[in-house]
Amino acid sequence: MPEPAGRRAPATAAGPASPIAVDDDFLEPARVVAAYELLRPWPRVPHGLFRCDLERVRRHRAGDDQSEELAAYFGRELAGFLLDYFAALCAVLPAEQHGPGATLEFWIASNCSVSEMVYPHLDTHSGDRLPGPERRPVLGTIFHLGPAGGQSQVGTFFSPGLPVPEALLAHNRRPLPFDQALALADDWVEVPQRQNRLIRFDGRLPHFRSPVREVADPDAPRIALLANLWERLPELDTRMRGVSLVTDGEFRVYRQLEQSEAEALRRLVGRFDDRELAALVGVFRRLYRT
Numbered sequence: 001m002p003e004p005a006g007r008r009a010p011a012t013a014a015g016p017a018s019p020i021a022v023d024d025d026f027l028e029p030a031r032v033v034a035a036y037e038l039l040r041p042w043p044r045v046p047h048g049l050f051r052c053d054l055e056r057v058r059r060h061r062a063g064d065d066q067s068e069e070l071a072a073y074f075g076r077e078l079a080g081f082l083l084d085y086f087a088a089l090c091a092v093l094p095a096e097q098h099g100p101g102a103t104l105e106f107w108i109a110s111n112c113s114v115s116e117m118v119y120p121h122l123d124t125h126s127g128d129r130l131p132g133p134e135r136r137p138v139l140g141t142i143f144h145l146g147p148a149g150g151q152s153q154v155g156t157f158f159s160p161g162l163p164v165p166e167a168l169l170a171h172n173r174r175p176l177p178f179d180q181a182l183a184l185a186d187d188w189v190e191v192p193q194r195q196n197r198l199i200r201f202d203g204r205l206p207h208f209r210s211p212v213r214e215v216a217d218p219d220a221p222r223i224a225l226l227a228n229l230w231e232r233l234p235e236l237d238t239r240m241r242g243v244s245l246v247t248d249g250e251f252r253v254y255r256q257l258e259q260s261e262a263e264a265l266r267r268l269v270g271r272f273d274d275r276e277l278a279a280l281v282g283v284f285r286r287l288y289r290t
Contacts, residue, residue, distance in 0.1 A: 019160045019202035022191055026143065026198040027088060035081045036146035036195075039223050042255055043262035045108035047226075048125065049245050051233075052086055054102040061087045072248035082106070085225065089141065089198070093229070097138055101232035105137070110259060111212065112221035118157075118181045120208040121173045122164065123228055137203035137228035144197045147220040154222060155192040156199065159185040159206045168206045178211045193222060203228060221259075 052070070060066040060083045070079035086104055105125060124134040142156060159168060167184045182188060190210065191199050201207070212222075239245060246254075257265070268277065 019162075019205055020158055020189060020191065021200045023092065023198040023200070024194065025196050027085060027196060029196055031081060031084075032145055032196045033148070035078060035225075036223055038075070038078055039108060039110070039145065040219075040221065042108070042110065043257045043259045044110040047107040048105075049251075050106050050243055051240060052082070052104045052106065052243060054090060054098055054104065055100075057083065057086045057090055057104070060084075061090075069243050073244060073251050082225075085143065086227070089143075089227065092200075093139065097229060099231060102138075103230050103233055104227045105230060105233070106225065106227040109224045109226060110221045111209075112215055112218050112259070114212050114215055116177060116211045116213070117175045118178050118208045118211055119173070119175050120168060120171060120181045120184060120206055122169075122206050123203055125228075125230070125233060137230050139229040140201050140203045140205070140207075141227045141229075142199040143225040143227075144193050144195055144199075145223045145225055146195045147217070147222070148195045149216070149220075154212055155190045155210050157181075157188045157190050157208050157210060158201055159187055160189055160202075161185065161187045162202075162204060164204065164206055172206070181208060193224075 050073075056066045067076065067079040067083055070082060073079075074082065086106075089104075090098065122134070123137055123140050125137075159165070165185050171181075171184055185206070191197075241247065244251065254262070268280070272280065
């Protein structure tokens with residue numbers, strides 16, 4: 001594929017002053033592979049559902065088992081993996097980012113479909129309904145769990161220049177063709193996908209996943225664990241039930257969905273109100289339940 005305008009060579013590990021840093025072989029490889037295999041059948045875990053405050057991570061690092069609440073959602077093995085990953089992540093962060101009340105908001109991206117459209121965006125929190133400008137996390141992270149071979153020509157593009165160009169702000173969270181997204185800035189840097197690769201970046205940076213033009217194996221989705229570090233999100237204290245916005249029972253039902261089913265439900269929820277959704281469920285129960 002020819003190099004598009006504005007596309008630089010893949011980024012490598014950056015210095016402490018850089019807004020983007022890459023850490024390869026971040027965790028013990030066998031544990032990363034095991035986590036990937038456990039998550040492979042799951043639908044994606046949406047942004048805004050889970051958090052883990054750094055005080056919980058500190059207690060875990062000190063040898064105090066903190067996995068019980070997460071295990072109710074993810075199972076014991078994945079809960080332990082998540083906490084060990086968060087502890088390893090905190091170990092490479094500057095001390096000033098470990099303040100009281102600091103929280104990791106995390107979600108899991110899973111993709112195995114071809115798409116030419118990309119989604120340039122700046123991170124915020126889906127529950128942030130405070131007045132004024134959108135807030136940005138202190139730090140964004142992407143941890144690639146797999147597959148081992150990656151997906152052809154798939155990476156993450158970042159625009160590292162600050163302040164963010166007005167053209168990018170005007171198209172924030174709008175799906176665009178790849179070439180139109182590249183035209184919004186002239187400093188894009190691509191970091192390719194690689195299993196067990198951690199990408200850390202300034203939480204103010206615009207970014208997007210490159211288009212997926214080929215999927216070699218539909219049963220081997222691209223899975224990444226994403227976590228944003230916030231100094232504090234006080235509105236989460238009232239919206240979330242411990243580590244999650246939903247109960248563990250609700251989440252276990254959600255986990256039974258195929259990715260396509262989860263996407264179809266997401267579109268329906270965005271289109272119909274609660275009363276209309278209940279009516280639709282009634283129609284399908286009458287049609288297909290005996």
